[in-house]
Amino acid sequence: MTRFLAITRTEVLILRRNRWLLMATLIMVLFALALTFAGSAPTGTLGVDMLTVSVASMTTLSVYLAPLLALMIAFDAIAGDVDRGSLSLLLSYPAGRGEILLGKFTAHLAALAFAMTVGFGTAGAVAAWFGGAGPESLMALVRLILTSILLGAVFLALGYLLSALARGATAAAGLSAGLWLVFVVLYDLGLLGAVVMDKGGTFTQSVFPWVMVANPADAFRLWNIAATEGVAMASGMTGAAQALPVWAAPASLLIWPVIGFALARAAFRRVEP
Amino acid sequence: MTDKALIIDHVSKDRGKTRVLDDINLSLAPGQRVALLGHNGAGKSTLIKSILGLTPIQDGAIRVGDATPGSAQARRETAYLPEAVSFHPALTGREQLTLFAQLSGAKADVPGLLERVDLSDALDRRIGTYSKGMRQRLGLAQVLLGQPKVALLDEPTSGLDPISRQDLYAIIDELAAQGTAVLIASHALTEVEARTDRIAIMRKGRMVADDTLTNLSALAGLPIRLRVRASANPDALAAELGGNRINGASVELLCTPEDKMEALRHIAGMGDAVADVEMTPPKLEDLYRHYAQEDL
Numbered sequence: 001m002t003r004f005l006a007i008t009r010t011e012v013l014i015l016r017r018n019r020w021l022l023m024a025t026l027i028m029v030l031f032a033l034a035l036t037f038a039g040s041a042p043t044g045t046l047g048v049d050m051l052t053v054s055v056a057s058m059t060t061l062s063v064y065l066a067p068l069l070a071l072m073i074a075f076d077a078i079a080g081d082v083d084r085g086s087l088s089l090l091l092s093y094p095a096g097r098g099e100i101l102l103g104k105f106t107a108h109l110a111a112l113a114f115a116m117t118v119g120f121g122t123a124g125a126v127a128a129w130f131g132g133a134g135p136e137s138l139m140a141l142v143r144l145i146l147t148s149i150l151l152g153a154v155f156l157a158l159g160y161l162l163s164a165l166a167r168g169a170t171a172a173a174g175l176s177a178g179l180w181l182v183f184v185v186l187y188d189l190g191l192l193g194a195v196v197m198d199k200g201g202t203f204t205q206s207v208f209p210w211v212m213v214a215n216p217a218d219a220f221r222l223w224n225i226a227a228t229e230g231v232a233m234a235s236g237m238t239g240a241a242q243a244l245p246v247w248a249a250p251a252s253l254l255i256w257p258v259i260g261f262a263l264a265r266a267a268f269r270r271v272e273p
Numbered sequence: 274m275t276d277k278a279l280i281i282d283h284v285s286k287d288r289g290k291t292r293v294l295d296d297i298n299l300s301l302a303p304g305q306r307v308a309l310l311g312h313n314g315a316g317k318s319t320l321i322k323s324i325l326g327l328t329p330i331q332d333g334a335i336r337v338g339d340a341t342p343g344s345a346q347a348r349r350e351t352a353y354l355p356e357a358v359s360f361h362p363a364l365t366g367r368e369q370l371t372l373f374a375q376l377s378g379a380k381a382d383v384p385g386l387l388e389r390v391d392l393s394d395a396l397d398r399r400i401g402t403y404s405k406g407m408r409q410r411l412g413l414a415q416v417l418l419g420q421p422k423v424a425l426l427d428e429p430t431s432g433l434d435p436i437s438r439q440d441l442y443a444i445i446d447e448l449a450a451q452g453t454a455v456l457i458a459s460h461a462l463t464e465v466e467a468r469t470d471r472i473a474i475m476r477k478g479r480m481v482a483d484d485t486l487t488n489l490s491a492l493a494g495l496p497i498r499l500r501v502r503a504s505a506n507p508d509a510l511a512a513e514l515g516g517n518r519i520n521g522a523s524v525e526l527l528c529t530p531e532d533k534m535e536a537l538r539h540i541a542g543m544g545d546a547v548a549d550v551e552m553t554p555p556k557l558e559d560l561y562r563h564y565a566q567e568d569l
Contacts (some may be wrong), residue, residue, distance in 0.1 A: 003375065006372055006375035007372070007376075014361055014364065017399075084361070085359050086355075090376075092325050092351060092352075092353040093348060093376040094348045094376065094377065094378065096345075
């Protein structure tokens with residue numbers, strides 16, 4: 001049991017040492033602040049407080065940034081050790097492959113959580129200070145932070161999967177970029193195209209919301225939007241959220257990390273260093 | 274309970290269509306130092322990875338003490354030094370070794386171990402700043418963690434300067450003295466010659482030799498080289514002994530180990546005509562060439 005914590009401790013050390021933690025936190029803070037100020041214009045017209053608008057903007061930001069940051073750490077997790085020749089040595093120790101993966105995951109998730117909490121927290125605090133906040137918008141901020149961490153967990157696990165499947169860290173980095181593009185950009189474009197072609201038929205009515213929520217990035221968006229009326233209004237995305245039962249988006253976002261980790265674990269088992 | 278630290282019993286392994294390990298037999302008693310020689314691609318590293326349970330074998334069985342390769346017990350009892358090992362450049366030597374100590378579950382004196390491999394100065398420096406030899410020594414330090422039953426060293430001398438090599442063999446002797454069976458895959462023939470109890474030679478996935486150096490020499494029937502320096506007339510000496518004339522005053526002849534004493538008596542009987550006799554037994558290099566290249 002203490003073995004995975006030894007791995008965790010070392011991985012946290014590496015993330016701090018190579019400035020990843022600092023850079024990620026800085027990126028989160030800067031983007032969140034920029035969006036909060038840029039997006040504060042419609043406050044008056046919608047009749048919601050500034051924090052609500054800020055959360056809506058940051059939700060959109062997090063859909064792109066959380067997967068990106070997660071993949072940036074995860075791609076190297078297995079392939080990097082293979083490249084360095086240190087994986088065979090690590091595996092000659094009594095720690096099992098599951099323990100090694102869990103140790104890395106814990107460290108990486110903690111680092112992501114730190115960056116998300118500091119980044120969104122700072123922007124949220126600034127928004128609340130300048131434009132007011134209520135219990136509902138504070139709830140929305142906490143939800144945003146927690147779901148962002150979950151979204152990060154999904155892409156950490158998927159990153160490990162690619163890292164185990166790829167031949168070398170460079171290939172893993174390339175695959176990760178592709179994965180990000182598919183889940184975050186192309187998937188939605190494809191769905192949009194399908195909806196336009198369908199012209200409001202059965203696909204749009206009954207299939208589309210489910211296909212959408214199956215993508216963890218969209219599930220993240222739907223969860224945050226459906227939960228708060230103000231955020232939904234501010235982001236202008238109410239239709240899709242209303243077509244699904246309340247549990248659909250949370251279920252998707254909670255199941256994905258488990259599936260991803262299981263897949264990564266299975267792929268890692270087959271890696272011959 | 275077996276009295277062997279490591280048993281490799283009729284092990285075969287295929288990679289695609291090629292047979293990378295072909296019916297390998299090898300066993301190591303506790304405290305034994307065995308050199309594993311062979312060309313690149315002969316299967317040395319693959320054999321070591323099979324012993325670690327990192328790569329599956331198709332046939333045969335491997336036992337580390339009483340455990341199967343890859344089991345928790347086997348991994349506790351095995352130490353491993355990979356070929357040209359490298360660690361995460363952002364960690365310091367102390368942090369890296371502390372991780373290994375925690376993973377092995379052994380109570381370890383990390384600074385003491387690093388001192389043992391001459392890295393005390395670099396204790397808190399990043400591994401990224403280490404030279405190749407320093408990384409190799411750090412790798413060696415983690416072999417000393419716990420009290421392994423079996424130590425598998427893959428090219429341990431690569432990147433080491435001559436003094437570090439001497440230290441390396443001192444450490445190997447220490448390991449052997451505490452009862453660890455040490456298997457050393459190596460190219461550095463001259464060092465291995467003096468420092469190991471037995472020599473195993475692999476060629477194209479097959480074990481072509483496994484014995485002590487003396488027995489291997491006898492088995493190979495490689496000639497002993499006698500160089501006789503004449504005091505006055507080398508031509509007469511050459512005619513008498515039937516060897517080749519070399520460099521002015523000397524005669525060189527080759528004889529089998531059985532004929533050696535006969536030849537020496539003959540030379541001694543020639544009295545004043547002989548100024549000096551030099552005898553060279555076959556070197557490991559000759560033996561290696563004999564076993565690793567010849568089609569047996």
